Amino acid sequence: MMRFLSPAKINLHLRVGPLAPDGFHPLLTWMCTIGLYDTIEMTASETPEIHLTCDRPDVPVDESNLILRAARALNPTRGADISLQKKIPLGGGLGGGSSNAASALIGFNQLWNLNLSTEELTKIASHLGSDVPFFLHGPSSICTGRGQHVTPIPRPTAKQAVLFFPNLSMSTPAVYQKFDEMKLGSDAAIHHQPNWQAWSKLGAIDLLEVLINDLEPPAFSLCPELADLRTRIEQKIGQPVRMSGSGSTLFTLTDHRHDAERIATETNLASIPTDVFELAPT
Numbered sequence: 001m002m003r004f005l006s007p008a009k010i011n012l013h014l015r016v017g018p019l020a021p022d023g024f025h026p027l028l029t030w031m032c033t034i035g036l037y038d039t040i041e042m043t044a045s046e047t048p049e050i051h052l053t054c055d056r057p058d059v060p061v062d063e064s065n066l067i068l069r070a071a072r073a074l075n076p077t078r079g080a081d082i083s084l085q086k087k088i089p090l091g092g093g094l095g096g097g098s099s100n101a102a103s104a105l106i107g108f109n110q111l112w113n114l115n116l117s118t119e120e121l122t123k124i125a126s127h128l129g130s131d132v133p134f135f136l137h138g139p140s141s142i143c144t145g146r147g148q149h150v151t152p153i154p155r156p157t158a159k160q161a162v163l164f165f166p167n168l169s170m171s172t173p174a175v176y177q178k179f180d181e182m183k184l185g186s187d188a189a190i191h192h193q194p195n196w197q198a199w200s201k202l203g204a205i206d207l208l209e210v211l212i213n214d215l216e217p218p219a220f221s222l223c224p225e226l227a228d229l230r231t232r233i234e235q236k237i238g239q240p241v242r243m244s245g246s247g248s249t250l251f252t253l254t255d256h257r258h259d260a261e262r263i264a265t266e267t268n269l270a271s272i273p274t275d276v277f278e279l280a281p282t
């Protein structure tokens, strides 16, 4: 049996270009893994079936699950028994399904002795979802195109991500559709590369000040409660708060664990589920 930890991600910075003819939006994003993990256990099977079980009943375990799609993209004739233990919230902009798919690609590659290179796995990953290639590389990378071009950069100096979990699930396609309706997105935003080396050296507050998520305006337009919540948390903790991906998870960054714990205590008092995670763990 093989066991894999499948991490969540946050988008520290997310710039989005105008809708392209392929139906996707070109991106420029800095993603980091965080120390929040699903667990995947895999065993090779004698039969050609892929049998997936999950401890959360709201996770589909049929062919729509990215783990099964990863298996079929690699080899339609091999079988395995897989058990998935979910800790990463669904619909939170934390890339849980994409991370599971990347772990599954790595796992099947080993389990079935396929000997595919990271480059070959990345090509398959990009057809499974925009965030999947990132998880083959991590822990701190710039992703461009639809997410398939991944360039590792130094990890940020900030050590902790404090995550705020609103009880809201955002639909990624709906947020992108709103983005189009609002006529947002410019080529300049995705073609101007910040000085990543300099950004990775900034302290938490200075870094937060320069980070942008172009999906915040459409997400906040679809869900004004999320915008209110962000304002309330910023007022409560006295530092900037950003949204990850298409939402709904909000985050801030700290350089020291005691700051992260103070923030978690303050927001818990405001009854917002909050947790502290290591940023870009190795």
Ligand code: C5P
Pocket: 023, 024, 025, 026, 027, 128, 129, 130, 131, 146, 172, 173, 176
């Ligand atoms: O790739 P992923 O499964 O995350 O995409 C979900 C949906 O979000 C896509 O079908 C598309 O509608 C939208 N999307 C987009 N541009 C991207 C990523 C996602 O329009 N770069």
